[in-house]
Amino acid sequence: MVIHTAHQAAPVPDRRRPLVITADLDLLDDLLTIAAQAEVIVDVAPDAVAAARWFVEAPMVLVGIDAAAECARASLPSRPGIVLVGHHEQPGPPDWDVAHDLRAEHLATLPAAEPWLVQRIGRIARAAEARMVAVLGGRGGAGASVLAAGLAVTAARAGMRTLLVDADPLGGGVDLVLGWESLDGLRWPALTQTSGRVSPPALVEVLPQRGELVVLSWDRGDVLAVPAEAMASALDAGRRGQDLVVIDLPRRLDDASVLALEAADRGYLVVPAELRACAAAARVAAAAAPHCPSLSIVVRGPAPGGLRGPDVAKALGLPLAGVLRPEPGLARGLERGQPPARDGRSPLARLCQRLLTELGLGMTKAVA
Structure with missing residues (x-):
């Protein structure tokens, strides 16, 4: 699996790789496994600052629950295709206010949402070939x-x-x-x-x-x-x-x-x-x-x-x-x-x- 972090390249229009924003290593490992199943390379940013330069151009953005509040506070540009992702074991109900502030289109809970994410990541990435x-x-x-x-x-x-x-x-x-x-x-x-x-x-x-x-x-x-x-x-x-x-x-x-x-x-x-x-x-x-x-x-x-x-x-x-x-x-x-x-x-x-x-x-x- 190839991971490109946000400091490696200047931004250009029409980025073609999904973007993952999380500092949770367990969640990141699961999302990279899902991307590998879809045979798609993803970009990874640990926080909102690192993600900002890619946020608009990525065909899809997966935001980990751990990074959601920070991303919402960062006032990132409005865009479609945001999925909020977390683990089933994480305590408490979803933070609906954070999801609303991010304008997330979907909330995905692993491992139940894994098949859906494999299919969606693959379809979106192939549409931006x-x-x-x-x-x-x-x-x-x-x-x-x-x-x-x-x-x-x-x-x-x-x-x-x-x-x-x-x-x-x-x-x-x-x-x-x-x-x-x-x-x-x-x-x-x-x-x-x-x-x-x-x-x-x-x-x-x-x-x-x-x-x-x-x-x-x-x-x-x-x-x-x-x-x-x-x-x-x-x-x-x-x-x-x-x-x-x-x-x-x-x-x-x-x-x-x-x-x-x-x-x-x-x-x-x-x-x-x-x-x-x-x-x-x-x-x-x-x-x-x-x-x-x-x-x-x-x-x-x-x-x-x-x-x-x-x-x-x-x-x-x-x-x-x-x-x-x-x-x-x-x-x-x-x-x-x-x-x-x-x-x-x-x-x-x-x-x-x-x-x-x-x-x-x-x-x-x-x-x-």
Whole structure:
């Protein structure tokens, strides 16, 4: 079970994890067990002060009886979806005045209310599932992994819980793009060897991560294909526990890639502004577009022959999502292990901010 406490991230709109407010360790243990049964990751705050920054955005708030009076006195903003939770053994009748002041919609007494809470937490969390973005290269070296990493880094800098999935076994690894190759955590080969279904919270917990960014990539061992079942587990983990999932896909689609494309809310095909790159990208687009109706083009400069972004998009018959201007320092930074878009001011960072805003993720706090 992964617990994120309130000091770990800046708030962003549209938080997707239920919030638990309690300092009662026994009650907290029971609520975490309930969340695990629902296969949902929750945020935990011990008191009203720690909970304030997440209180409005969480899809559901579970307030322990021990914290109820303090939360009522704190004059937290009015919101729906508050459940007051306690144990059957706790003495005395419910404090109806506190419940009224909190505007609690339900009073849940454990253990009797456990089945109801499992069902409700699961339903509410799934209704607030993560956005998903798929990124492909129009040809080898097009820059798809850099754009995928840039999107993930930009979202994480804005406080969004982000899962970056590297589904291209021949791509070199997004962990190298991020400078994370030595970071501990599970990689694809270990996941593909796991028998049975992996719960989403358990999977997220064992992946390499820093801050709000979690990565599923490759080790430096033998090349393996990603089984569709393993991809489904990864997407499920991201969908249920993160704000954004970015998938870096290979140009030659397999069953796992098709699964990711079909799950994506938006797809981006990165195409260098060169004639031969356009010819290669046309084949990738023909294979990918039937599985991703939202597929659009990101054109990467420079354009030695003067080929413009709208020309590339027109030639491929797909919408133009954006043009990435040349960024001379990008390659040098990658060689030094510096993540792309890390400063929030480069051409790549600005493009990523715009693409995420268009996805409805609220990037007003991305560049502090």
